[in-house]
Amino acid sequence: MGAALSPEAANPGSARPWAEVTDPELIVANLHRNYTGVSTTIGALLPLQAARHRLWLMGRPLPGGPSAHSLAAALAVSRRPPAGRPFRIWHVRRNVELQVAWLARDLLRLPIRIVFTSVALHTHSFWPRFLIARADAVIATSMRAASLRPNVAGIVPHGVDTGYFHPPADRGQEWAQARLPGRYGIGIFGRVRRGKGTDLFVEALLRLLPRYPDFTAVIIGPCKIRNRSFQATLIKRIAAANLSDRIRFLGEIEWAEVAAWYRRLSIVVAAARYEPFGVTILEAMASGAAVVATRTGNYEAMIEEGQNGFLAKPGNIEELVASLERVMSQPQRMQAMGVAGRQRATAMFGVETEAEGISKVYETLWQGGGR
Structure with a gap:
């Protein structure tokens, strides 16, 4: 819906204890200054992803989420691969985040791979098309979106937290x-x-x-x-x-x-x-x-x-x-x-299904798949 929200009011999981991670294998980007629909998607997925992967949230903090790390910190930790993995994955969902990740990988030569989630149902202009083509793996949220993108590694529709959103008693x-x-x-x-x-x-x-x-x-x-x-x-x-x-x-x-x-x-x-x-x-x-x-x-x-x-x-x-x-x-x-x-x-359409589908794309990359 867009707005600056208090952590307590915004998310029922705001009291969740988040483990401190010093060597993330997954960096999830949230560089937009406003709370948007993309922010909601990231926030719903983070607890499930944290149970599967050592992760950092990079950029703006999210209500109920883990501590957010700066872009500078993410660049610094990404200078070397994480323990047990050949590279870190940066998961980005916005064009500006994709551009930053591309520069980090190709200009700074950091050992990272880029996963981009694409929802658009139209053909992008030149620059977004250029960037998307350089992602190591693209996750499309629908069949139609997949038909318009290169490097599609999986079709994973967005999910909903069916515990938080539930019917009333009356x-x-x-x-x-x-x-x-x-x-x-x-x-x-x-x-x-x-x-x-x-x-x-x-x-x-x-x-x-x-x-x-x-x-x-x-x-x-x-x-x-x-x-x-x-x-x-x-x-x-x-x-x-x-x-x-x-x-x-x-x-x-x-x-x-x-x-x-x-x-x-x-x-x-x-x-x-x-x-x-x-x-x-x-x-x-x-x-x-x-x-x-x-x-x-x-x-x-x-x-x-x-x-x-x-x-x-x-x-x-x-x-x-x-x-x-x-x-x-x-x-x-x-x-x-x-x-x-x-x-x-x-x-x-449970968010658990979405988290599982995304993790499969990560594992495919770590096992040597992707662009």
Whole structure:
């Protein structure tokens, strides 16, 4: 969701005792100054990876994570191979991290190998393509992403912590704690902007809420300055329809509250026009909510249409409205979809599966595979 978070509020594993590592075989990069979706992925994986590998987190600290080491410290420790391994692995997920790792390996001649996780579903411009081609191994998060990248060593979808994100004992009671109208909540998570389909979500609910008085909609996520006029226009439209009490912009919330909102909502929507992967739908499924998403990212792999949710064409408001109405019009089916989503998330998209898949790529490199 983006924000500076307190370690205690941001992650239930903040009290985890982390072993001190002086000779890491794995260095996980987190050089972005903001807390982003990539940060969430790294944070969820770190405890599982630390159980498998001697690791360092390099760059910005993460809530509940181990002590973070500086880039300078990572360069210094990487001047020699780690005990028992022919080289250290640097796992990077952003272009700037990939560039730093490439310079460390090829300019400074450090004995490291580079693993890059790629989620993008488009062809990159020249410089990112140049860098990605120089990774020793690329992990793609979907079949489509894999088809666009060289050096793909494995297809490992992102996973979700199904212990942290879990269904409530009573969703009705959870919703009541929100002190909002109606019996059911429907929400969208992420930055308020056109690319995320915030306007499509609002337009769909402007059409549907008058017909379904038991529902109230919430929009959870920050709005950057450049999108303030976009949000203001949506707020005016909502007010003109006399629905200001039933379509609420909640803004950015603390990470500890994100899981609570998933437990309150009966339906979670991802209306993006383009999405590289889409972890919010997995978090919603793990929390037992029915889901409606567009056919972008990895949503088609996550959603078994008619079982745990529905899909709509990106940017198509008519399909989005129809998909939402198929859920909203049948509360019992909506609840059954939430149960099916939880089962699917647990069986197919647990973060443990992601950690295992990544470790297999590491071991292949250490055993002599890769570029």
